[in-house]
Amino acid sequence: MPIIRFKTSGRVVELPDGGDAVNLLRVSIRHECGIPWRCASGNCGTDRVRVVEGAENFDKPRRRERERLGDLLDAGFRLACQSYVDGDCTVEWDPDQVGLDVDSKAYERLRRIWLSKEDSA
Numbered sequence: 001m002p003i004i005r006f007k008t009s010g011r012v013v014e015l016p017d018g019g020d021a022v023n024l025l026r027v028s029i030r031h032e033c034g035i036p037w038r039c040a041s042g043n044c045g046t047d048r049v050r051v052v053e054g055a056e057n058f059d060k061p062r063r064r065e066r067e068r069l070g071d072l073l074d075a076g077f078r079l080a081c082q083s084y085v086d087g088d089c090t091v092e093w094d095p096d097q098v099g100l101d102v103d104s105k106a107y108e109r110l111r112r113i114w115l116s117k118e119d120s121a
């Protein structure tokens with residue numbers, strides 16, 4: 001059973017065996033794990049996380065993520081909204097990163113769109 005650990009918030013999510021790779025930000029939103037985010041589309045960089053363990057269980061970075069992160073990719077950083085994982089991993093982020101206000105309409109609108117996608121997360 002894949003386990004995703006969100007070190008900064010202390011949250012842990014166990015996913016069912018045999019599912020497809022899951023989007024890291026979607027897991028975080030759905031299970032209230034606390035990764036800050038703003039655009040959910042690879043543009044803002046707010047959801048930058050450092051992969052502490054399990055980098056081998058992440059998909060390869062796509063063009064937008066490579067452009068946004070540059071050299072930070074080599075230092076183990078990923079954008080949660082652009083990353084898919086299919087095994088155990090641990091991520092952390094700077095607690096000073098500020099995302100959308102969870103009480104804002106923009107947050108709720110994007111959250112609803114983001115979570116309407118079907119997956120095993």
Ligand code: FES
Nearest residue numbers: 040042044045081
């Ligand atoms: S939330 Fe903006 S880049 Fe991921």
